Amino acid sequence: MQRYIARRVLQSFLAIWVMSLIVFSLARLSGNALDVMLPMESTQEDYDRLAKYWGLDQPVHVQYGIFVARALQGDFGMSWKWPGHSAMGLVMDRLPATLQLAGFALFVSVLIALPIGVLSAVKKGTMWDSGAKVIALLGQSLPGFWLGIVLMWVFAVHLGWLPTSGRGGIQYMILPAITLGWFQVAAIMRLVRSSMLDVLDTEFVKLTRIKGLAEWKVVWKHCLRNASIAPLTFFAIIAGVLMTGSVVTESVFSWPGTGLLAIDAVRARDYQVVQAVVIVFSAIFIMTNLLVDILYAYLDPRIRY
Amino acid sequence: MATVTARSRPWYAPPKIALALREARRYPVVALAILMFLLVIPAVFAPYVAPHDPLKGSLAKRLTPPVWQDGGSSAHLLGTDKLGRDILSRLIHGARVSLTVSAIAIFVGGIVGTALGLISGYFGGRIDALLMRLVDISLSLPTILLALVLVAAVGPSFNTVIIVLVVLLWARYARLVRGETLAIKERDFIARGRVAGASHTRIMVHYIFPNVVNSLIVLATLQVGYVILLESALSFLGAGLPRPLPAWGLMVADGRELIVTAWWVSMCPGIAIMLTVLSLNLLGDWLRDHYDPKLRNV
Numbered sequence: 001m002q003r004y005i006a007r008r009v010l011q012s013f014l015a016i017w018v019m020s021l022i023v024f025s026l027a028r029l030s031g032n033a034l035d036v037m038l039p040m041e042s043t044q045e046d047y048d049r050l051a052k053y054w055g056l057d058q059p060v061h062v063q064y065g066i067f068v069a070r071a072l073q074g075d076f077g078m079s080w081k082w083p084g085h086s087a088m089g090l091v092m093d094r095l096p097a098t099l100q101l102a103g104f105a106l107f108v109s110v111l112i113a114l115p116i117g118v119l120s121a122v123k124k125g126t127m128w129d130s131g132a133k134v135i136a137l138l139g140q141s142l143p144g145f146w147l148g149i150v151l152m153w154v155f156a157v158h159l160g161w162l163p164t165s166g167r168g169g170i171q172y173m174i175l176p177a178i179t180l181g182w183f184q185v186a187a188i189m190r191l192v193r194s195s196m197l198d199v200l201d202t203e204f205v206k207l208t209r210i211k212g213l214a215e216w217k218v219v220w221k222h223c224l225r226n227a228s229i230a231p232l233t234f235f236a237i238i239a240g241v242l243m244t245g246s247v248v249t250e251s252v253f254s255w256p257g258t259g260l261l262a263i264d265a266v267r268a269r270d271y272q273v274v275q276a277v278v279i280v281f282s283a284i285f286i287m288t289n290l291l292v293d294i295l296y297a298y299l300d301p302r303i304r305y
Numbered sequence: 306m307a308t309v310t311a312r313s314r315p316w317y318a319p320p321k322i323a324l325a326l327r328e329a330r331r332y333p334v335v336a337l338a339i340l341m342f343l344l345v346i347p348a349v350f351a352p353y354v355a356p357h358d359p360l361k362g363s364l365a366k367r368l369t370p371p372v373w374q375d376g377g378s379s380a381h382l383l384g385t386d387k388l389g390r391d392i393l394s395r396l397i398h399g400a401r402v403s404l405t406v407s408a409i410a411i412f413v414g415g416i417v418g419t420a421l422g423l424i425s426g427y428f429g430g431r432i433d434a435l436l437m438r439l440v441d442i443s444l445s446l447p448t449i450l451l452a453l454v455l456v457a458a459v460g461p462s463f464n465t466v467i468i469v470l471v472v473l474l475w476a477r478y479a480r481l482v483r484g485e486t487l488a489i490k491e492r493d494f495i496a497r498g499r500v501a502g503a504s505h506t507r508i509m510v511h512y513i514f515p516n517v518v519n520s521l522i523v524l525a526t527l528q529v530g531y532v533i534l535l536e537s538a539l540s541f542l543g544a545g546l547p548r549p550l551p552a553w554g555l556m557v558a559d560g561r562e563l564i565v566t567a568w569w570v571s572m573c574p575g576i577a578i579m580l581t582v583l584s585l586n587l588l589g590d591w592l593r594d595h596y597d598p599k600l601r602n603v
Contacts, residue, residue, distance in 0.1 A: 015442045022451070026458035130323050141583035143534055145541045146557050146575035153564045247449050248538055252561075262450075263542055266457045274457040278450045285447040 005294055012290040019282040023275045024067050028060065046080065053077060076276035081268040087276035091258055095280075097167060098250070098257030101180065102242040104173050105249075109181030109188060109238070114224075116185075117192025121200060122219055132189060139186030144245065148179035148252035165254040176253040180245055184238050195227040202226075336587035343581050347397040348404045355394035357381075359551040362389030368567045384569045386559055392573050395551040399574065402552050403581070406463075407532040410470035411525050417471065418478025419521065423509045425479065426486025436479065443476040448535065449542075456544040466545050470532060481524055485517045523592050530585035537578050553578050 051057065054077070055066045070076070076087040120132035152175060156164040162171050199205065200223055208218045247259035254260065258277055265273035347354050367389040372382050383392040425436040452469040459465050489495065490513065498512050539545030540554030548555060553574040560571025 011438065011441055012445070014438070015445045018442050019446060019451075023454055026454060127323050137583060137586060138579075140586055141530065141534075141579055143537055143541075143554075143557075143575065143578050143582075145538055145554075146571070146578065149557065149561055149564060149571055150575065153568060157565050245449075247453070248542065251542060262453055263544075266453055266544060269457065271457055274454060278454045281450050282447050285450075286445055289445055 001297060004297060008290055008293050012286050015286045016279075016283050019286075020068070020071060020279055023278055024064060027271055027275070028056075028063060050077070071279065076279070077272035079265075079270055079273050081265065081270040081273070087272040088280075090261060090273055091276045091280050094256060094258040094261045097255065098246050098259060101173060101176055101250070101255055101257060102246060105177040105180035105242050106184075106238060108174075108177045109184045112181070113185045113188035114192060117189040118196055118219065118224060120189070121193045121196035124197065132193070136186035136189055139183055142182065144179055144183060145248050145252055147182055148175070148249060151175045151179060152253070167256050176249050176255050179252065180242055180249040183245070184241065187238070192227065196223060199223045199227040336584040336591075339580055340584040340588065343577065343584070344400050344404060348401040351398050351401045355391075355397040357391035357394040359390060359395045359398040360549055362386070362391070364389050368563070368570075370567070371569050383573050384567070386556070386570045387563060387567070392556075392569065395556060396553070396573060396577050398551040399553045399556065399577070400581075402546065402550055403533050403536065406466060406470070406536050406546070407529050410467050410474060410532055410536075411528055413467070414471040414474030415478050415521060415525055418475035419482050419514070419517070421475070422479040422482025423486055423513060426483035427490055427505065427509055427513065429487075433483070437483070440476040440479050443472065444480075446473075448473055449538070449544075452539050452544050453542075456539075461544055461547045463546060463550075466536060466539060469539070470536065473535070474528065474532070477524065477528070478521065481520055482517050485520060486513055489513050489516050519596055523589070523596055526585070526592050527589035530582040530589065533578065533585070534582055 055063055058066075074088045079085045079087050079090055082090060116132050116135065120129040123129055152164050155162050155175060162175055166172060200219075205218060205223060208222050213222075246255075246257055247262055249255065250257045250259035251263045258281065262274065262277040262281075265271075265277065362385060366381070366385055367387055369378060369381050369385040369389075370376050371384040372379050374384075381391050381393070383396070385391055386395070421436055425433045451472065452466075455465055455469055486509075495508060495512055498508050503512070536545055537552065537554030537557070540552045541558045543558070545554055546552040556574035557571045557578075560567065560569075560574075563570050
């Protein structure tokens with residue numbers, strides 16, 4: 001157990017390090033670093049300031065030392081597009097909006113997937129089950145960005161029930177959350193279904209039936225509680241996926257989160273901000289994955305790699 | 306006394322639709338037909354099938370609605386976009402773009418992954434440990450972000466997209482091939498080959514590789530849908546294929562601000578992506594269940 005966890009921790013740090021190496025070398029080694037890091041219309045002063053800041057006249061290994069030293073302190077330089085803001089400050093400002101949306105999306109997708117998953121397990125082999133399979137297939141085949149546009153078109157433009165974009169009360173979150181969570185619904189549903197099927201077959205469920213408990217109580221209380229271990233650990237993975245998936249959703253709904261920041265920064269060629277977003281997001285993504293694996297190893301002792 | 310069963314279900318005959326669906330799932334003829342119609346035929350014969358040039362449009366005819374709506378013309382069955390380009394022609398050429406990108410990416414990623422997987426599984430030891438750590442790391446990198454940082458540094462282009470996709474794809478092949486190689490190399494015919502004087506390279510290419518081809522084909526089919534989704538998402542974000550290429554993701558992005566006035570500009574490519582990916586997933590699932598059930602968790 002300890003060896004496995006130690007290896008996973010080491011591997012996660014390696015992954016973050018590789019990501020930082022990619023971010024570093026893409027800017028420095030592909031031709032002139034300043035051309036990559038600044039847009040064409042920037043002034044000579046911008047160039048000089050940046051060259052001095054990152055020590056671009058030094059040899060590469062010194063540059064990398066400067067980069068790592070600054071990155072470890074959360075310093076990724078100043079933004080070019082949003083003057084007066086540090087890249088890291090921008091990411092931190094926008095992070096709450098992204099977390100809020102991802103959290104709500106997780107909630108919505110569980111709300112949709114859980115009943116369908118349970119139902120398709122209980123009514124295995126009937127129309128309910130086939131219906132759930134169709135939903136799962138659609139979930140894997142619909143492009144998220146397009147689903148967002150369709151939802152916006154139907155519910156915001158045609159019916160006028162919900163606002164099209166921006167951030168405000170809960171009504172602003174519904175459409176983006178569905179768009180973001182849609183892909184996960186299929187995954188959660190299948191997990192719930194398969195673990196419910198396992199539980200429905202056990203002795204203690206038969207006992208609750210012999211006791212004469214109401215069927216709904218057997219399914220929704222006794223079975224679901226025992227079947228939710230596997231899906232629960234999966235939630236952390238989903239949290240990571242939702243974070244990175246927010247890039248697409250936020251850009252569709254102009255949700256002012258970190259994903260939108262990343263896209264705006266790429267379009268404006270603001271590399272300082274791009275590298276801050278990418279490293280922060282990668283760290284969150286890789287760490288949630290690590291957390292899941294450790295959690296899983298404790299909950300299910302059969303897992304050894 | 307009645308026996309206690311897991312659950313007493315009322316017996317009844319499933320509705321006809323359910324039966325038909327089950328049949329359709331068993332034989333992916335439907336999926337294949339949609340796929341051929343939507344993707345392959347137009348992609349191969351794009352210049353002959355498409356009614357108009359996908360890149361040239363006339364501004365006089367901009368935003369013509371589809372033929373069944375008021376103001377639509379039979380010259381443009383699915384209407385035109387804001388530059389007056391024919392949507393149907395762009396969809397057809399877009400199939401070619403999507404297919405080319407995913408074919409190249411999967412082919413290159415597959416070759417790199419297979420070669421590394423063979424080496425890793427066959428030689429084992431330090432090379433194996435190193436390569437498998439690399440696989441783990443590459444599978445834990447966040448997809449879209451990797452693409453964004455590449456595009457931010459190099460700029461969006463056809464080659465950038467291919468590189469991003471290859472970096473994301475190779476690891477799964479490597480893991481799969483390595484696993485199978487580990488099992489195959491213990492079998493007698495490998496030892497006989499060695500005795501007969503076959504080199505390591507020869508063993509890997511002529512003895513082991515033919516035994517993993519089945520799994521490779523299944524995995525590749527399962528990945529095409531995913532690659533098309535990924536490529537269109539990247540193009541939509543402006544981090545994929547550059548304009549004016551008729552990529553489906555770009556077309557959806559073009560129609561995004563026009564959703565109120567001209568819904569068809571973004572709806573048509575979206576439906577094309579959905580149907581294509583759906584039929585590819587059905588086909589992949591079927592291939593996997595029939596030829597390689599052990600791939601279920603890959």
